[in-house]
Amino acid sequence: MTKPVIEVSKFLSYILRHEPDAIGIELDPEGWANIEELIANSDVPLTRGLLNEVVANSDKRRFSISADGLFIRANQGHSIVVDLGLEPRQPPELLFHGTATRFLDQIITQGLLPQSRQYVHLSDDKATATKVGQRHGTPIILTIPALQMHGLGHQFFQARNGVWLTTEIEPQYLQMSSDDSAIT
Numbered sequence: 724m725t726k727p728v729i730e731v732s733k734f735l736s737y738i739l740r741h742e743p744d745a746i747g748i749e750l751d752p753e754g755w756a757n758i759e760e761l762i763a764n765s766d767v768p769l770t771r772g773l774l775n776e777v778v779a780n781s782d783k784r785r786f787s788i789s790a791d792g793l794f795i796r797a798n799q800g801h802s803i804v805v806d807l808g809l810e811p812r813q814p815p816e817l818l819f820h821g822t823a824t825r826f827l828d829q830i831i832t833q834g835l836l837p838q839s840r841q842y843v844h845l846s847d848d849k850a851t852a853t854k855v856g857q858r859h860g861t862p863i864i865l866t867i868p869a870l871q872m873h874g875l876g877h878q879f880f881q882a883r884n885g886v887w888l889t890t891e892i893e894p895q896y897l898q899m900s901s902d903d904s905a906i907t
């Protein structure tokens with residue numbers, strides 16, 4: 724990705740997930756922003772062409788444009804409350820959460836909580852989880868018996884970019900990936 728594309732991607736993540744107020748726009752209840760308004764209010768150089776390029780080239784498919792081409796929203800990662808219209812669905816047997824070793828003590832006590840975001844984010848492969856964990860420090864992967872939890876009534880959702888979401892994972896379900904032994 725080129726530098727302008729990365730810059731715009733970061734800007735869009737910030738505005739569409741966390742702070743639409745920062746440029747004086749509002750998202751609708753489903754998280755959509757009017758593209759014309761977004762471009763007019765943007766504080767980074769932004770054109771419709773660049774916006775389309777960012778959406779098309781986002782490595783994690785972070786954004787969607789509405790079918791009529793007028794609106795854009797983030798696929799996941801929100802701290803503001805939006806209704807993404809996701810239905811609960813059956814997860815794979817295992818899901819993974821990458822975090823940093825420095826958070827482990829607290830996670831063991833409290834379980835995985837969404838912290839500043841709307842959901843706990845999970846992936847269906849360890850490589851992605853490792854990259855997510857590295858953003859915070861020395862990574863460690865927690866394995867979640869998602870299918871078993873689903874059978875017990877725990878709800879999982881899948882964002883349009885494939886990321887799995889849930890509201891909380893209690894400590895008893897968390898396993899260390901290295902030897903798959905429970906950490907509680």
Ligand code: HQG
Nearest residue numbers: 785800822823826829830833834835836838840844855859
């Ligand atoms: C940790 C990126 C202490 C949690 C990624 C994580 C993802 C706790 C951190 C998406 C805790 C929150 C989300 C507890 C959880 N005590 N720490 N009880 N429960 N934590 O950034 O999952 O590139 O909000 O383990 O790829 O790292 O931006 O969440 O380390 O998909 O598109 O608190 O953001 O996507 O950190 O990342 P974050 P995350 P993008």
